[in-house]
Amino acid sequence: MEKQLYELTLKEAIDVAKAEGPWEIIRAVIDRTALLNPRLNAFVRFEPEHFLKKSRKSEDFKGVLSGAPLSVKDNICIHGCETTCASKILRGHVPPYDATVIRKLGDAGAFFLGQCNMDEFAFGSSCETSAYGAVKNPWDIERVPGGSSGGSAVAVAADMTIAALGSDTGGSIRQPAALCGVVGLKPTYGRVSRYGLIAFGSSFDQIGPITKTVEDSAILMNLISGFDPHDSTSVNQTVPDYTKALARNVKGLRIGLPKEYFVEGIDPEVETKVREAANVLKQLGAQIKTISLPHTAYAVAVYYIVAVAEASSNLGRFDGVQYGLRAPGKNLLEMYFETRNQGFGEEAKRRILLGNFVLSAGYYEAYYRKGQKVRTLIRKDFEEAFKEVDLILTPTSPTPAFKINEKISDPLAMYLSDIFTIPANLVGIPAMSLPCGFTEKGLPIGVQLMAKPFDEEGIFRAAFALEQEIRIYKRKPKL
Amino acid sequence: MEFEIEKIAQLSRLSLKPEELKKLRKDIESILGYIKTLGDLKTGDIEPTSHVLDLENVFRKDDVTRINIRDEVISRAPCVEGPFFKVPKVVDKE
Numbered sequence: 001m002e003k004q005l006y007e008l009t010l011k012e013a014i015d016v017a018k019a020e021g022p023w024e025i026i027r028a029v030i031d032r033t034a035l036l037n038p039r040l041n042a043f044v045r046f047e048p049e050h051f052l053k054k055s056r057k058s059e060d061f062k063g064v065l066s067g068a069p070l071s072v073k074d075n076i077c078i079h080g081c082e083t084t085c086a087s088k089i090l091r092g093h094v095p096p097y098d099a100t101v102i103r104k105l106g107d108a109g110a111f112f113l114g115q116c117n118m119d120e121f122a123f124g125s126s127c128e129t130s131a132y133g134a135v136k137n138p139w140d141i142e143r144v145p146g147g148s149s150g151g152s153a154v155a156v157a158a159d160m161t162i163a164a165l166g167s168d169t170g171g172s173i174r175q176p177a178a179l180c181g182v183v184g185l186k187p188t189y190g191r192v193s194r195y196g197l198i199a200f201g202s203s204f205d206q207i208g209p210i211t212k213t214v215e216d217s218a219i220l221m222n223l224i225s226g227f228d229p230h231d232s233t234s235v236n237q238t239v240p241d242y243t244k245a246l247a248r249n250v251k252g253l254r255i256g257l258p259k260e261y262f263v264e265g266i267d268p269e270v271e272t273k274v275r276e277a278a279n280v281l282k283q284l285g286a287q288i289k290t291i292s293l294p295h296t297a298y299a300v301a302v303y304y305i306v307a308v309a310e311a312s313s314n315l316g317r318f319d320g321v322q323y324g325l326r327a328p329g330k331n332l333l334e335m336y337f338e339t340r341n342q343g344f345g346e347e348a349k350r351r352i353l354l355g356n357f358v359l360s361a362g363y364y365e366a367y368y369r370k371g372q373k374v375r376t377l378i379r380k381d382f383e384e385a386f387k388e389v390d391l392i393l394t395p396t397s398p399t400p401a402f403k404i405n406e407k408i409s410d411p412l413a414m415y416l417s418d419i420f421t422i423p424a425n426l427v428g429i430p431a432m433s434l435p436c437g438f439t440e441k442g443l444p445i446g447v448q449l450m451a452k453p454f455d456e457e458g459i460f461r462a463a464f465a466l467e468q469e470i471r472i473y474k475r476k477p478k479l
Numbered sequence: 480m481e482f483e484i485e486k487i488a489q490l491s492r493l494s495l496k497p498e499e500l501k502k503l504r505k506d507i508e509s510i511l512g513y514i515k516t517l518g519d520l521k522t523g524d525i526e527p528t529s530h531v532l533d534l535e536n537v538f539r540k541d542d543v544t545r546i547n548i549r550d551e552v553i554s555r556a557p558c559v560e561g562p563f564f565k566v567p568k569v570v571d572k573e
Contacts, residue, residue, distance in 0.1 A: 096551040189531050203530050232537035233530075301514045312491065319492070321564050326557035332569045337494040346503075349493060354507055356491045357482060370517050372527030377520065379528055411506050412513055428531030453531075 006032040006159040007476070010216035013068040013162045022067025025162070026111055029069050033113070033160040036479060039141065042154040044074050044132045046114035050081060063109030064223060070105060071161040073152050074115040075122060076207065077196040078102050085198050086130040087120045089343025090324040099196020100231065101165060101207050101224045108223045113161055117151030120345045121315065122172050122200045124148050125417045128408050129347045136404075137180060138477040139443055143401040146176030152210045153180040158479055163211045163220060167197055169204045170303055171396075171421025174433035177210055178396035178446020181435045181475070183463070184210045185217050188453045189428035190235035193228030199314040201307035202233075204425040213473055214434060214463045218242035221456060237454060245460040248468055251285035255462065256389035260296035261420055267399045270445050273437035274395045277447045280469050281393070281462060291389060293381040296423065298374050300415055303422045305358050305371030312355025318343065350411060375426050382427045386452050391462055394420050396433035396446035420448060430456045434463050435472050482508055 005028035008016060013025050030048055037043050048069075061067030072078070075085045077095035079102075084090035098106065106112075119129040127135035127150030135150045137143040138158040145154045149166025153176035156164050166173040168186035177184025185208045192207045199205060209220035222243065227236040257278055262271060282288045320326035320339030327342045329335030344352065358367035385392060397417060407414040424431035429450055436447040447466070451458040467473060484504045488495050495503065549562060558565045 092555070092557075094555045096548040096555075229539060233532060233534065235532065295520075298517055298520065301517050304510060305514060305517075320557060321566055322552075322556055324557065329567055331571070332567050333492075335567050336492045340492050341494045344493070346499075349491075349495070349499070350503055350506055352491045352493065353484065353487050353503060354510060357487050357507070357511075360487065360490065363481070367514065369527055370522060371514075372529055373522035373525040374517055374520055375528040376525050377522070379531070412509055415510070 004028060008162060009212045010068055010163045010219055011213070014064070014066050017061070017066035017068055022061055022069070022111060026067065026069050029113065029161060036158055036160055040136045040138060040154050040158060041117055041133055042135055042151045042158065042160055043071070043114045044084070044086060044117045044130070044151065045082065047081070048113050061109045061111065063107060064219070065105065065109040067109055067111045068162050069111045069113045071113045071116050071152065071155050071164045072102070073118050073149050073164070073166045075118065075167060075198040076102060076165060077198070078112065078115070081115070083115065083198070085121045086118045086132055087343065087345065087348065088131045088325060089318045089339070092325070093323040095196070097196065100193035100228045102196065104224055116149070116155055116164060119148035119150070120348055121311070122148040122167060122169055123311070123347045123351055125171070125175055125414050126402070126407065127151065127176070128404065129345055131345060134404055137401045138479055139181065140401065140441070142403055143443070144179070144404055146179035146397070146401065148172040149210060150176040153177050153182055153184065156180070156182045156210050156212060157477060159476070163209060163216050165207055166210045167205055167207050168425065169201045170307060170425050171418040173208050173210060174421050174431060174446070174448060175397050175418060177433040179401040179444065181444030182210055182212060183214055183217050183432065183434045184208065185221065185432040185456070185459070186424060186430060187221065187225065187456060188430045190233055191430070191454065191456070192224050193226070193231040193234045195228055195230035201310040202314065203310060204307055214460060214467045215243065215246055217432070218246060218460050240457060242456060242460055245457040246464040247461060248465050250281055250462050250465045253286040253391065253458070253462060254389040255281060255286050255288050255391045255393050256291035256385055257288065257393055258291050258293040258296065258385070260293050261394040265398055266395060269439045270395050270397070270399060273445045274393070274447050277436040277466055277470070278393050280466055284465055284469065286462065289389065291385050291392070293385060293423070295374065295378045295381050299378055299423045299426060300419055302371045302374045302378065302426060304354070304415055305367050306375060308351045308355035309359050309368055310355070312352045312359065315348065315352055347411070378423060379427050382423070382429065390451070390458055392450040394448045394450070396420060396448040400439050400443035400445055424450050429453055430459055432459045432463055434467060436466070436470065437472065438475070482511060
């Protein structure tokens with residue numbers, strides 16, 4: 001059967017758009033999304049008309065992307081387009097500027113379709129905390145897509161967009177990519193500008209691509225990476241051409257499997273497929289060795305001190321004065337309390353309370369300071385490991401997609417689903433999830449590759465070799 | 480119990496309903512219990528990591544750029560008067 005236009009990878013879409021213009025592809029994706037979004041809830045706003053009105057003429061669609069249709073998570077600001085972090089408290093918030101990634105992709109000829117659903121303020125691993133309702137996994141609509149960038153991952157997996165952007169603070173790109181069977185990359189901290197990304201955990205947050213293939217990820221990384229004077233944490237370091245790393249050659253690459261990531265509690269089917277992926281790389285010439293990251297078991301605890309502390313501070317700005325929701329109150333203080341109580345959902349409140357607690361007088365040393373010190377220990381684990389190996393290979397998530405409502409009433413169980421993705425954020429290193437197989441029930445399984453800071457090329461090299469060898473990205477959910 | 484949710488809710492500017500207080504207190508106590516595992520580790524002389532890039536102050540040139548988005552910002556705010564954000568009364572008259 002001939003490939004439908006909405007099924008194209010970004011690379012293929014660019015080639016078609018360069019030859020024939022992007023309109024047929026855009027139309028195909030719009031029709032597909034109109035059909036599927038009522039079932040999957042991947043988009044909170046799907047308004048191609050809005051972007052058409054922004055005087056996007058055919059000549060705007062030159063550039064590298066030539067009008068290929070993309071989508072972004074609802075926490076990345078687009079000038080003139082409501083952006084809400086899937087929260088009631090930001091309803092009606094219309095940013096007066098473009099995020100740097102939006103400007104860069106726009107300049108490269110992207111056509112933006114709309115904004116993808118997410119956990120409220122990116123707080124969650126299942127896309128069930130969105131004020132717009134839960135997102136459904138296209139491989140089994142009774143299951144979660146993962147989170148927080150679940151809408152972006154579903155849109156890519158279900159061919160409702162050609163590619164998308166998400167953001168990753170503790171696994172929010174990689175875990176949904178794994179659960180939906182697509183490719184998600186969290187770049188090195190500082191690689192991509194966060195200007196215009198509504199902040200969650202400022203020492204962790206990174207924007208990154210969610211795509212159908214490894215090559216598509218490299219194409220988007222070429223466009224969004226680099227120093228930005230508007231983000232003082234972006235790093236002034238040359239951006240290589242990542243597509244050059246897609247060489248299908250892993251000879252001599254040293255890959256470590258940390259023993260702490262293959263422990264009790266991990267789903268046996270996940271473990272099998274991830275070990276098989278390591279074997280494929282070995283057969284292609286990589287050296288596989290077992291390594292140790294001894295402080296792995298403490299990563300979630302550190303994260304739920306430091307990230308919530310940063311989150312509670314970042315969410316202090318939502319007070320009903322400058323943007324979004326305002327609840328009436330007879331004086332200023334009452335207005336603050338009512339606005340925040342009505343505007344934030346339960347998970348946001350939980351994190352604000354926990355964050356303010358660990359920062360409060362009397363507890364700062366015992367919690368926040370302690371967490372920062374253990375963060376140093378985890379960082380040293382990785383520094384030691386990278387003396388022995390070039391890449392670290394692990395499962396992305398300990399389980400495949402779980403059922404909707406299975407973990408939502410037990411926050412700690414939900415937090416532990418990010419146990420393998422959180423360390424890369426604590427340490428600031430790049431990490432990618434790519435599909436490596438399916439369970440017997442047909443649910444996707446993701447393998448994670450982590451590298452030294454600014455060695456996204458090493459990840460691309462191994463990921464491309466693995467993907468081309470196992471070729472499972474061609475399998476699509478039945479919808 | 481060390482976690483006084485009423486006090487923290489006050490500091491967080493959240494007016495929680497009684498049923499919310501109960502549920503959130505239980506959740507947070509369980510999370511704090513989990514976090515206590517960090518106590519197993521000796522960290523006396525370990526330097527804390529606040530930021531992975533070890534950045535010092537980042538400076539830029541103090542150049543004037545001309546942008547005026549005031550009207551656009553104000554037009555989207557929840558309550559305004561002229562070019563100002565308007566809020567409820569801050570100070571009560573004597």
